[in-house]
């Protein structure tokens with residue numbers, strides 16, 4: 001038997017890329033640390049997993065430290081032997097060094113011990129092809145441990161579920177999809193062959209060579225991307241990107257010269273936006289388990305906005321709103337926004353279509369504010385297409401996402417000093433803490449201050465970007481040949 005244990009997540013990593021499997025096991029320190037966004041996703045996954053257990057009353061959890069898989073296996077064996085237990089949460093098994101933990105193992109028949117694997121997913125749709133390998137490796141291990149597996153279900157969130165008043169009706173929140181027919185003999189034989197191949201990979205003295213490509217992003221982004229691409233030149237990223245040829249030529253030259261490219265039409269595009277104008281940033285939470293009555297899983301619920309107003313004399317004013325978290329914030333946040341923006345009818349600067357989508361959703365949900373919110377939508381001016389049409393900076397690194405564009409255009413503004421709330425994901429996670437009241441009053445004040453400060457910087461950076469673009473518009477001197485026509 002191989003000296004390296006395989007887990008379900010190793011197995012899935014190995015199917016994605018044998019180099020990833022090797023690095024996961026031998027050089028885990030080279031992986032990117034789990035970021036805030038990923039941790040937020042993990043937290044939501046844990047919440048959904050615990051909620052799904054409510055579908056199996058009288059189920060029993062296996063308690064054992066994660067590092068002591070053998071102990072969890074022992075306890076699982078005891079629980080299986082007790083035929084009065086209808087379901088086991090976190091049931092642990094091991095066969096020839098392959099270790100799995102089943103989210104929920106359901107006893108189908110107390111007299112004749114047959115079982116069903118229940119794999120809980122926090123998604124709202126059945127991504128069958130993506131989830132089959134995880135089910136297959138669990139079934140393979142359990143059957144080799146002597147269990148009769150007659151059912152394999154994905155238990156996932158129902159996209160159509162709408163939370164009612166009071167407690168959530170848990171069975172209505174989930175759907176169960178039976179996939180046993182997808183795990184035929186051929187599929188299960190492939191598991192054995194895959195495991196064998198992975199053992200050989202793990203025994204190699206060095207990682208297998210693989211050229212990074214699109215497969216690195218699916219089904220999950222590989223955490224070794226930076227390590228695998230560290231030696232690639234800047235042009236490698238541009239050449240494999242999806243930009244049109246003309247734009248690629250511009251990006252390649254900018255990367256070579258390290259000088260930003262600015263089109264002649266930038267000035268004209270910016271002339272449509274003269275002070276006074278506003279800059280708006282909205283933040284929304286999309287909880288897997290709906291937080292408020294009348295909302296669905298992952299439905300974005302705005303809870304915070306920030307507005308800066310740039311006057312024609314250059315004066316900057318700031319306004320903001322942060323919901324209490326004690327109830328559905330859409331009405332109060334929309335009313336406050338409408339009241340503030342009714343001061344004048346000047347344009348409202350945003351970056352991307354995010355704010356437009358949230359405003360339209362709130363207009364649909366709040367008939368008494370519909371016309372006022374749609375009037376705000378009519379005043380929005382999106383800076384993203386203006387930047388995309390007219391500017392490429394070496395620090396954009398091939399992306400027009402605000403995470404790259406804002407610091408490249410207005411370098412002094414960073415969020416690194418903001419410990420509690422330093423990006424959109426931590427702001428959303430902070431609001432979830434306010435809603436769930438898992439925080440002391442003192443900490444709540446600190447957290448709200450941090451959220452307000454982050455939000456203020458967010459829209460101030462939009463104003464700074466606008467000013468930087470104005471400055472750049474005067475120096476569009478560089479033309480990249482006759483075909484200098486951006487997409």
Ligand code: SF4
Pocket residue numbers: 016017018019020023210211212213215216222223224225226228
């Ligand atoms: S970045 Fe790509 S090539 Fe490198 S280990 Fe990950 S999946 Fe494999």
